[in-house]
Amino acid sequence: MIKLFENISEKELLKLKRILKASTQKFKRNVNVLSNVNREDFIALIDSGSIECIYTDYAGNKTVIEELETGEVFGSLTSSIQEEGISCITKEDTEITFIEYNQITNDEIFKNDFYIIFIKNLIKILTEQLNTRNIRIELLTKKTTRDKLLSYFKYIEKKTKDGSKTIKMNTSYTELANYLSVDRSAMMREIKYLKEDGIIEIIGKKIILHY
Amino acid sequence: MIKLFENISEKELLKLKRILKASTQKFKRNVNVLSNVNREDFIALIDSGSIECIYTDYAGNKTVIEELETGEVFGSLTSSIQEEGISCITKEDTEITFIEYNQITNDEIFKNDFYIIFIKNLIKILTEQLNTRNIRIELLTKKTTRDKLLSYFKYIEKKTKDGSKTIKMNTSYTELANYLSVDRSAMMREIKYLKEDGIIEIIGKKIILHY
DNA sequence: TGTAAAGTGTTGCAAATGCAACACTTTGTT
DNA sequence: AACAAAGTGTTGCATTTGCAACACTTTACA
Numbered sequence: 001m002i003k004l005f006e007n008i009s010e011k012e013l014l015k016l017k018r019i020l021k022a023s024t025q026k027f028k029r030n031v032n033v034l035s036n037v038n039r040e041d042f043i044a045l046i047d048s049g050s051i052e053c054i055y056t057d058y059a060g061n062k063t064v065i066e067e068l069e070t071g072e073v074f075g076s077l078t079s080s081i082q083e084e085g086i087s088c089i090t091k092e093d094t095e096i097t098f099i100e101y102n103q104i105t106n107d108e109i110f111k112n113d114f115y116i117i118f119i120k121n122l123i124k125i126l127t128e129q130l131n132t133r134n135i136r137i138e139l140l141t142k143k144t145t146r147d148k149l150l151s152y153f154k155y156i157e158k159k160t161k162d163g164s165k166t167i168k169m170n171t172s173y174t175e176l177a178n179y180l181s182v183d184r185s186a187m188m189r190e191i192k193y194l195k196e197d198g199i200i201e202i203i204g205k206k207i208i209l210h211y
Numbered sequence: 212m213i214k215l216f217e218n219i220s221e222k223e224l225l226k227l228k229r230i231l232k233a234s235t236q237k238f239k240r241n242v243n244v245l246s247n248v249n250r251e252d253f254i255a256l257i258d259s260g261s262i263e264c265i266y267t268d269y270a271g272n273k274t275v276i277e278e279l280e281t282g283e284v285f286g287s288l289t290s291s292i293q294e295e296g297i298s299c300i301t302k303e304d305t306e307i308t309f310i311e312y313n314q315i316t317n318d319e320i321f322k323n324d325f326y327i328i329f330i331k332n333l334i335k336i337l338t339e340q341l342n343t344r345n346i347r348i349e350l351l352t353k354k355t356t357r358d359k360l361l362s363y364f365k366y367i368e369k370k371t372k373d374g375s376k377t378i379k380m381n382t383s384y385t386e387l388a389n390y391l392s393v394d395r396s397a398m399m400r401e402i403k404y405l406k407e408d409g410i411i412e413i414i415g416k417k418i419i420l421h422y
Numbered sequence: 423t424g425t426a427a428a429g430t431g432t433t434g435c436a437a438a439t440g441c442a443a444c445a446c447t448t449t450g451t452t
Numbered sequence: 453a454a455c456a457a458a459g460t461g462t463t464g465c466a467t468t469t470g471c472a473a474c475a476c477t478t479t480a481c482a
Binding site: 143144172173174184185188189191192 | 428429430431432433439440
Binding site: 354355383384385395396399400403 | 458459460461462463469470
């Protein structure tokens with residue numbers, strides 16, 4: 001369920017959590033989960049519910065950095081959450097477990113066999129996150145909306161490696177526009193052009209790629 | 212010197228490298244260091260020299276993903292280097308140490324005290340990389356060149372926390388334009404406007420921020 | 423089931439951006 | 453010191469993009 005604890009048994013997990021001095025807190029909807037947390041290095045696990053991390057820049061512009069669901073991990077290891085300007089708001093009633101980063105390498109935990117699994121899980125999470133960031137950067141650096149779209153579609157095609165040239169859109173166009181950081185209406189226009197040029201074909205939620 | 216081995220003594224390092232089955236290779240200038248490597252999960256350390264990782268997309272467009280110097284770490288944990296389309300070219304004569312990812316959690320290494328330092332270093336490297344990626348994404352998602360520039364300058368100001376409103380440019384404008392993914396000449400024009408509007412002031416390599 | 427909220431699709435227009443091309447300056451190399 | 457290579461600064465012009473505004477459809481939920 002929780003990625004960080006994958007392949008660790010129930011019994012071991014209890015022990016692990018105790019050694020890590022993990023503490024679980026419950027939050028109501030629309031609450032900033034970081035308001036009472038000291039923002040030193042920590043890892044947070046979403047046991048249930050979901051949150052949204054929002055960054056407000058020097059000029060007051062707000063951007064959603066991340067949407068996080070049950071089982072996912074966030075914290076100062078994965079984003080600059082220590083910064084003022086970042087707040088994490090619960091989208092529904094949510095339960096979160098906090099672990100201080102320093103505890104991850106405490107003396108006691110090191111003596112347990114399950115530690116190596118735990119570390120492997122942690123490294124896996126970090127590398128997966130790095131991958132998602134790298135991909136987004138690759139897309140964001142494309143000069144035109146057309147290039148962003150075509151590269152995005154190609155990426156989805158590659159990810160669902162069934163050999164077919166057809167992809168299924170799981171996100172809304174509104175979300176996609178945000179992800180690619182382009183104006184939604186301008187993106188819709190570009191999609192229209194792509195259809196007119198016969199480069200893509202859209203049938204409901206499916207897109208056929210002719211390139 | 213090498214971030215991954217920080218705080219590990221010479222003697223311990225020899226042992227660590229042996230246990231990790233680390234192998235060092237020498238490369239001439241302008242060589243693809245991944246040509247003879249099986250691209251399974253691995254970590255690579257630059258012992259000396261420097262490299263440049265280039266991605267060629269489905270349409271043949273090339274983009275520099277990363278520039279890496281002596282002491283730095285790269286590999287499948289930090290980028291999608293397994294993908295075809297990615298090549299890492301030496302910019303000069305370069306020495307690289309390769310470690311298979313699986314070796315990082317082998318049985319023997321686990322028994323050594325320095326292992327915990329090694330793991331800490333690895334996690335630190337991964338989180339630092341995540342941070343640099345997050346910052347770049349934050350900048351790339353700004354809608355206008357002006358916003359990208361102002362946010363970038365603010366970020367540099369915050370990073371060099373000496374309280375002054377003056378920052379020093381360490382990169383060339385050409386590099387900055389690439390980093391922010393905008394046309395260089397368009398960026399220069401925007402910088403001119405920022406000066407005209409009295410928002411910034413440029414004196415040699417220094418920029419004074421009036422915002 | 424009805425109503426509000428979110429998402430889709432489209433357009434005209436103004437503004438921002440990329441591109442090409444140029445002269446000029448700085449940096450690095452032999 | 454001499455030359456090549458890289459970087460800076462500028463401009464006109466065409467294209468792309470964002471913005472505003474709209475009608476319409478789908479989804480969520482009380």
